[in-house]
Amino acid sequence: MALDGKTSDYKQIGTTPDRPDGLDKVTGRARYGADIHVPGMLHGVVVRSPHAHARIVKIDATKALALKGVKAVITRADFPEGLEGEDWDIQENCMAGEKALYDGHAVAAVAATSQLIARDAAKLVEVTYEVLPCVTNVDEAMKEGAPVIRDGAADYSVPEGLHPNVVRYFDTGRGDLDKGFAEADLVVEKSYSTEAVHQGYIEPHACMGQMGSDGRGEMWVCTQGHWFIRRMSAAVLGIETTKLRVTPSEIGGGFGGKTTVFMEPLSLALSKKAGGKPVKIVMSRSEVLRSTGPTASASMDIKMGMTKDGKITAAHGTFRMQGGAFPGAPVDVTTMLAFANYDIENVHHIGYDVITNRPRQAAYRAPGAPMAAFAVESTIDDMARELGIDPIEIRLRNAVKDGTRSTFGPKFGPVGLVESLEAAKAHANYSAPLGPNQGRGVASGYWMNWGGETSASVAISEDGSVTVSVGTPDIGGSRASMALMAAEAFGIAYEDVRVNISDTGALGVNEPTHGSRATYASGLATIKAAEECIGKLCQRAADKWGIDVDAVVWEDGAAKPSGPNAGDHDPLTIGEIAAEMGGTGGPISGHYEGSPTGFSGSFGTHVVDVEIDPETGHTTVLRYLVVQDAGKAIHPDYVEGQFQGGAAQGIGWALNEEYIYGEDGRLQNPIFLDYRIPVASDLPMIDTVIVEVPNPGHPYGVRGVGETGITPPLPALANAIRSATGLRMTGLPMTPPKILKALKEQGNG
Amino acid sequence: MSKIHVTTTVNGDEAEFLCEPRETLLDCLRDKLHMTGAKEGCGTGDCGACSVTVDGRLVCSCLMLGVEAEGKEITTIEGMAEGDTLHPLQRKFIEHAALQCGVCTPGILVASKALLEKNPDPSEEELRYWLAGNLCRCTGYDKIIRAVMDAAAEMRGEAA
Numbered sequence: 001m002a003l004d005g006k007t008s009d010y011k012q013i014g015t016t017p018d019r020p021d022g023l024d025k026v027t028g029r030a031r032y033g034a035d036i037h038v039p040g041m042l043h044g045v046v047v048r049s050p051h052a053h054a055r056i057v058k059i060d061a062t063k064a065l066a067l068k069g070v071k072a073v074i075t076r077a078d079f080p081e082g083l084e085g086e087d088w089d090i091q092e093n094c095m096a097g098e099k100a101l102y103d104g105h106a107v108a109a110v111a112a113t114s115q116l117i118a119r120d121a122a123k124l125v126e127v128t129y130e131v132l133p134c135v136t137n138v139d140e141a142m143k144e145g146a147p148v149i150r151d152g153a154a155d156y157s158v159p160e161g162l163h164p165n166v167v168r169y170f171d172t173g174r175g176d177l178d179k180g181f182a183e184a185d186l187v188v189e190k191s192y193s194t195e196a197v198h199q200g201y202i203e204p205h206a207c208m209g210q211m212g213s214d215g216r217g218e219m220w221v222c223t224q225g226h227w228f229i230r231r232m233s234a235a236v237l238g239i240e241t242t243k244l245r246v247t248p249s250e251i252g253g254g255f256g257g258k259t260t261v262f263m264e265p266l267s268l269a270l271s272k273k274a275g276g277k278p279v280k281i282v283m284s285r286s287e288v289l290r291s292t293g294p295t296a297s298a299s300m301d302i303k304m305g306m307t308k309d310g311k312i313t314a315a316h317g318t319f320r321m322q323g324g325a326f327p328g329a330p331v332d333v334t335t336m337l338a339f340a341n342y343d344i345e346n347v348h349h350i351g352y353d354v355i356t357n358r359p360r361q362a363a364y365r366a367p368g369a370p371m372a373a374f375a376v377e378s379t380i381d382d383m384a385r386e387l388g389i390d391p392i393e394i395r396l397r398n399a400v401k402d403g404t405r406s407t408f409g410p411k412f413g414p415v416g417l418v419e420s421l422e423a424a425k426a427h428a429n430y431s432a433p434l435g436p437n438q439g440r441g442v443a444s445g446y447w448m449n450w451g452g453e454t455s456a457s458v459a460i461s462e463d464g465s466v467t468v469s470v471g472t473p474d475i476g477g478s479r480a481s482m483a484l485m486a487a488e489a490f491g492i493a494y495e496d497v498r499v500n501i502s503d504t505g506a507l508g509v510n511e512p513t514h515g516s517r518a519t520y521a522s523g524l525a526t527i528k529a530a531e532e533c534i535g536k537l538c539q540r541a542a543d544k545w546g547i548d549v550d551a552v553v554w555e556d557g558a559a560k561p562s563g564p565n566a567g568d569h570d571p572l573t574i575g576e577i578a579a580e581m582g583g584t585g586g587p588i589s590g591h592y593e594g595s596p597t598g599f600s601g602s603f604g605t606h607v608v609d610v611e612i613d614p615e616t617g618h619t620t621v622l623r624y625l626v627v628q629d630a631g632k633a634i635h636p637d638y639v640e641g642q643f644q645g646g647a648a649q650g651i652g653w654a655l656n657e658e659y660i661y662g663e664d665g666r667l668q669n670p671i672f673l674d675y676r677i678p679v680a681s682d683l684p685m686i687d688t689v690i691v692e693v694p695n696p697g698h699p700y701g702v703r704g705v706g707e708t709g710i711t712p713p714l715p716a717l718a719n720a721i722r723s724a725t726g727l728r729m730t731g732l733p734m735t736p737p738k739i740l741k742a743l744k745e746q747g748n749g
Numbered sequence: 750m751s752k753i754h755v756t757t758t759v760n761g762d763e764a765e766f767l768c769e770p771r772e773t774l775l776d777c778l779r780d781k782l783h784m785t786g787a788k789e790g791c792g793t794g795d796c797g798a799c800s801v802t803v804d805g806r807l808v809c810s811c812l813m814l815g816v817e818a819e820g821k822e823i824t825t826i827e828g829m830a831e832g833d834t835l836h837p838l839q840r841k842f843i844e845h846a847a848l849q850c851g852v853c854t855p856g857i858l859v860a861s862k863a864l865l866e867k868n869p870d871p872s873e874e875e876l877r878y879w880l881a882g883n884l885c886r887c888t889g890y891d892k893i894i895r896a897v898m899d900a901a902a903e904m905r906g907e908a909a
């Protein structure tokens with residue numbers, strides 16, 4: 001049951017009204033990062049290293065500065081020294097210091113009166129490099145003799161004797177592995193790998209920064225979290241955070257990749273050097289692919305033991321991940337979630353965070369989870385086959401539920417894994433007949449979700465309509481869900497609520513729209529702030545009626561007398577109270593601030609059918625089913641949208657997408673033609689089932705749903721391919737050439 | 750560098766701009782005419798976010814030069830609604846929740862309208878292949894396909 005006891009009598013929650021920003025977004029009016037034009041604006045272009053690893057011997061901007069229209073050139077010399085820890089990493093990634101650490105690493109930036117002049121000037125910046133040996137593969141980077149990216153980057157966790165490129169080490173677990181494996185009737189060991197993929201948001205990074213000689217500045221930027229942009233930009237520039245005001249534009253996709261800074265601080269530094277003129281920087285697609293995002297890549301060893309009736313007795317995983325030239329591959333999350341679907345007494349995880357000559361990894365939808373899911377859910381599938389147990393049944397026999405102690409420590413509360421498995425089993429897709437060369441794959445996945453720093457306000461207007469101000473940018477319809485929750489709390493019409501995404505000057509610190517937290521945390525904040533307003537509205541009514549506020553209740557958008565001593569009064573609607581509020585005590589608003597911790601994770605199960613073309617090795621996705629726990633779906637259409645979008649990204653990761661590096665460490669596929677994300681003709685309709693196991697930590701039972709959906713597709717596709725061909729593909733992506741090669745080897749063997 | 754004077758028609762209105770020969774039509778629309786509905790997602794003709802029509806033909810405006818617009822009839826997303834009345838495609842995209850971030854939406858609407866003008870009754874497969882040049886990273890295309898099919902049915906006068 002949800003916190004306030006509400007379970008099914010919702011008037012607004014669960015309906016699917018048009019999103020408030022829909023009109024702007026279908027007419028081209030919505031303003032995204034690159035859509036801003038301001039008077040006197042300059043254009044910035046970043047000069048990037050063509051080498052994967054190179055000492056920067058000299059940067060000569062004389063010719064660039066001589067070009068008419070060029071107003072400023074900056075290098076690392078224009079940034080403060082002495083930063084430490086992650087701040088140093090961010091600064092170093094935004095602008096290289098002594099060495100360029102990857103192909104595409106920024107080494108200088110130019111501002112000019114037009115984009116064309118800035119581009120020409122960038123080509124005139126002469127950079128002298130001393131090219132160094134490079135390494136881009138995680139296993140290679142750990143070997144003795146591998147080029148050292150940066151000595152001293154490792155932290156205290158790394159045991160002695162490992163290569164200096166190993167910068168963090170994780171070792172967690174519980175129980176007795178030897179005992180667990182001794183109890184097993186079947187033990188399987190296998191190694192797997194996944195390539196780095198990019199978030200692939202269609203809108204390239206864009207910002208417009210302005211900063212004067214007094215160090216005060218403003219920024220317009222497409223981002224998932226403008227307070228993060230403010231803090232990081234201020235750190236890189238060595239200024240106080242509040243000297244910057246950051247306004248988020250509409251955002252054209254993020255998926256985790258827009259939660260950090262790349263060229264944003266450069267626009268401010270250029271602006272300051274150009275006399276305070278605003279500087280707009282818009283990345284090209286190849287800059288996006290070479291220099292921002294991607295995920296970590298992974299190399300993994302899994303060992304699992306099971307009894308003959310399919311009960312997991314022990315599990316061990318080793319996860320080696322590279323996240324580019326800086327610490328930060330999400331090995332902590334990978335190890336935490338690897339076996340999280342299952343109730344396992346004896347479990348052990350080892351993780352290595354390794355640096356290589358690749359761009360600094362950024363979060364990507366359930367960062368760290370899909371890689372481990374690929375390895376673990378593939379292993380379980382093989383074991384189910386060997387034991388002759390149905391893949392959903394074997395998961396049901398091990399699934400975590402309310403009260404299970406998780407493989408990462410805490411006990412689960414109410415969660416929906418069993419429900420998602422049962423719903424998948426009952427769905428028509430699970431019993432659809434399969435033809436020749438066709439196969440079915442099943443996999444489950446999990447994301448733990450997040451609360452995070454949250455500040456929101458709700459204000460009553462003079463006519464009784466309501467303004468909600470939140471700090472989490474709307475990437476996929478969150479204005480609609482905030483408006484639904486506010487309308488539900490007040491008992492007013494959805495259309496009477498306006499939701500604004502406020503800038504950093506209007507609210508306290510907000511974490512980004514990340515971690516599947518916006519609907520949970522900003523939603524909870526909206527409801528709490530609305531409840532504070534309702535208390536004040538009731539007080540105004542009580543004052544007018546001359547009764548105690550305890551004798552007033554709020555129902556259907558109006559204050560009503562209640563109880564034996566309340567007297568007989570006509571209800572006062574929110575509009576009637578608002579119309580008089582100037583004379584009854586002034587404006588009425590409510591506020592919430594906190595870091596809510598009642599978030600609860602979301603489990604999902606995917607079922608996919610594929611057909612493999614034996615002549616080309618091509619995989620056609622025939623049908624796809626996503627079943628996932630939403631706790632309570634506020635706007636079910638946008639919940640389904642998260643399920644479908646996550647599945648599509650996972651399908652791309654499984655079948656097509658990869659970062660391809662040459663021996664020289666240069667990215668060989670930095671455009672969308674060669675970095676191929678799924679297109680409409682690659683996919684079928686994506687069927688969805690929303691499971692609702694209410695989260696007791698949210699007033700309406702919400703769980704975040706954004707991230708879980710990218711986790712099961714990787715193993716589900718691999719399991720379907722196994723089912724169709726008998727081949728266990730252990731490396732992603734499972735491209736046609738790889739499958740064809742494996743089919744030929746299978747034929748020969 | 751000397752600039753070239755271009756006279757063209759955008760969404761039925763005469764428009765003029767000065768541009769360098771190397772500037773794309775997309776840059777001219779966005780930076781000179783301030784029509785920012787068409788987006789640059791790739792600059793290489795792979796994502797379709799910059800889709801417009803030129804003399805009725807669907808093009809990626811990032812692959813065409815501004816100077817090539819001379820004397821042409823260009824339509825963009827800004828010209829799709831008639832006054833306050835949304836095109837059925839626009840309405841159906843909102844109704845079906847066929848957009849999440851919305852940045853690919855203008856290009857997909859322009860491309861879909863161009864298809865329905867040639868083929869008012871496309872099959873799902875025809876539609877998926879037609880839209881294969883328009884990347885969407887948020888939706889998995891499911892709701893986009895449903896919205897276009899529904900709009901097409903309405904435009905043919907069939908009950909939804």
